[in-house]
Amino acid sequence: MKLYYSPGACSLADHIALIEANLSFEAVQVDLKAKTTADGANYRTINPKGYVPALGLDDGAVLTENIAILSYIADRAGGLAPGGALGCYRLLETLAYISTELHKSFKPFFSPGAKEEEKGKAREVLGKRFALFEDTLASQDQLFPEGFTVADCYLFTMLFWAKNKAEVAVPPRLSAYYERLSGRESIRKALADEGIV
Structure with missing residues (x-):
């Protein structure tokens, strides 16, 4: 398998997952501006x-989207x-929420022409959407x-953006969760592989 990624982009989630899964893959860096590998x-x-x-x-097919x-x-x-019985559907439900409600809300921070007012509104929205996970993390260490x-x-990738790219206030339990996961071997390795300190 080949994972096409850009350092610190949302592909970081897949990079972490592939390492965690102990699946054999090659990481191929992509220049997103030039659209070249x-x-x-x-x-x-x-x-x-x-x-x-x-x-x-390995069969030549390509999957896209997180x-x-x-x-x-x-x-x-x-x-x-x-x-x-509902495990795979609960997983899809959570992935969809992260993708549509968190991931997409970061758009102003990656748009060169975005005004500070747009970023401020995005921070408010993200703060409210991150808060949903506070109750979940009250009784368990993961989702x-x-x-x-x-x-x-x-x-983790969305929290990495919140803390390092967007200066979004993260609720306390979620912040502690991020710190715990930062020490996980698969996450440390993916960050190192992508040249992120």
Whole structure:
């Protein structure tokens, strides 16, 4: 497999998940401005959308979008999804919330022409949306009682952005969760592999 990523982008979630799952993969850095891979290939021939992540499978198929890639990884790695009859649906529910309500709300921080007023509104929205996880983390260390899942990989990435790119106030339990996860081996390795200190 090949993970197409950009350092510190949302593809960090997939990078963490692949390491956590102990799946064999090659990480291929993408220049998102030039739309080229590290070896100069046209990235749009791999992912016509032009952004990361993309996961090239061994049979030549390519998956894009975090929800799809993280679900794929969870399906191939026992223990990275919650159990029970509704486990896979609860995972999709959480991934969808992170993608649509958190991830998309960061847009002003990555748009060169965004005004400070837009960023201020985004910080307010993100603060409210992050707060949803405070109750969850009152009784457990991760998002699901079964333990660490691919949803934790994605939420960690959003918290990384909140703390390092957007200066979003993070509620206390969520901040403690972020600090705990920062010490996790898979996360430390992914950050190091991407050159993020």
